[in-house]
Amino acid sequence: MIRRPRLLVTAAVGATAALLLTACGGSGNGGSKGNDKIAGADSGGETSASPSASASAGSAGRPKITFPAGVKNVFEDQKTGNATKDAVLEDNAMSVNSLDDAIFQGSADTKALGFYNTGKALSAAIIYVQGYLDKSDTWVGTTRYFNRRVTLSGDTSATVIYCSDESKSFLKNRKTNKVKNTPTSADSYVLYNAKLVKNGQGVWQTTNIVSNRGAEECQP
DSSP, X not given: OOOOOOOOOOSOHHHHHXXXXXXXXXXXXXXXXXXOOOSSOBOOOOEEESSOTTTSSSGGGOOOOOOOTTEEEEEEOOOOSOHHHHHHHHHHHHHHHHHHHHHHHTOSOOHHHHHHBOHHHHHHHHHHHHHHHHTTEEEEXXXXXXXXXXXXXXXXXXXXXXXXXXXXXXXXXXXXXXXXXOOOOGGGEEEEEEEEEEOTTSOEEEEEXXXXXXXXXXXX
């Protein structure tokens, strides 16, 4: 089992770039940032695999995302019983998928990346994807996203806190097809805190996100 690096977004994009370049392909903490917790968030118990069928294309001109064989993001806790929260969780999942889609396409200028992310989150996402491309890396396997909780703030703002399990996802070099194997550890689990804003098209775009690699609350 190995861990693949995940997105680290902070208020300072320049600082984020340095953290991402450290994290890509590494097996340490990767400069993880942020551990803010928000109370009052709810979660359900359903699971969906990526890309999401309901949000991958169609309404609001959503770009289609298709993953290659052998890779998957699995999102748990998709249904809360609240339609607004479910929509937030759906677009949070699509934001995550859009980064991986850009990696698989080999471009930091995909339609989906700018569709589901904006502001600081988009700037850092581009840096993150480019870090993969510069190293000729991609990934294989399955990443699980769980304990996903939504807090709504008015009609157009929300926060999603969630964990990822990267113990079954693997860095792979595009040129050699070699998969990098490092042992599963506490750092294979990451806590995320994402801010989303609903735009004029009705899409919940990620505007900022912080992460804490090795967070205790995400450990098995």
